[in-house]
Amino acid sequence: MFECPGLESELLGGVEALASRPLAELLLQNGILRNMAQEILLRQLREGVSFTAEEEPVIIERLWEGVDVPPPHSLAGDWIAELPEPLKLGMGQRWDQVRLQKLMETRYVDRLEPYFLERRKDLEQVVYGLIRLHNQGAAEELYLRLIDDKADFTELARRHSLGEERFSHGLVGPMLISQPHPTIRAVLASLKVGEVHAPFRVDSWVLLVLMEHRQPASLNDATRIQLQQELLQQDLDETLDAVLAAFYPTLVAAPESSILAT
16 A cells, blocks of 8 residues: 555545535536436437337347346336346346447448448558667668668567567557557558558657558448447437537526525
8 A cells, every 4th residue: 555644634625625616517527417418318319219029039039148037028118127136237238238239220221331431441450560760860771671672571670679569570450540640640541561661750769661461441240330339429429519508508507506406
């Protein structure tokens, strides 16, 4: 344990400072009010999801995967309340996710492919070689060895790179092309497989980058779920922006006693 003299007194002072601030300001701070509103909105959206008689057996089978107790005959009503207590939380989370997935699949069926085409460049997977140095001259010397002498990039990275990538022979990835530093991302976008970019600077480093492998994005199951979640969050944010913009002035104007009473 750390010695912490005075921590309790400072903590008390912090609590007193928070207590002196308006409730509306505290709710807005750190997104408390927004998070609360999003949870309520998601609950309402999930409660509006229903399944056809043909879909229910498939959903029940998915929900009961790995569960030993007998499943219900129908998902109508509060069937979670009939479960043994240890199962209620986990099954409730599964049920929330299944309904949310149905909502996304239904709502974004027509928007998914256009959105994929819009996002496809950022969803490409890449593996690239990286050598990090501090000295521009040393980087240019290695670049000439790569271009003129056809030196092996991975061996040069192992011997000369000053970053952790030297332990992987300079190889980084696979990862989304949108993940690296913006300058590296721009360089990768310009390279063909097998090409090495001339030394360039990022912060205190001088970098050499080789494009090792590109994996174009495809609309597989994982990408489909990711894009559906992105579209859902966009719609949630748009709704919450509008609702909170209208609600916050009312919250600020209302006496705190009346807010707490409600």
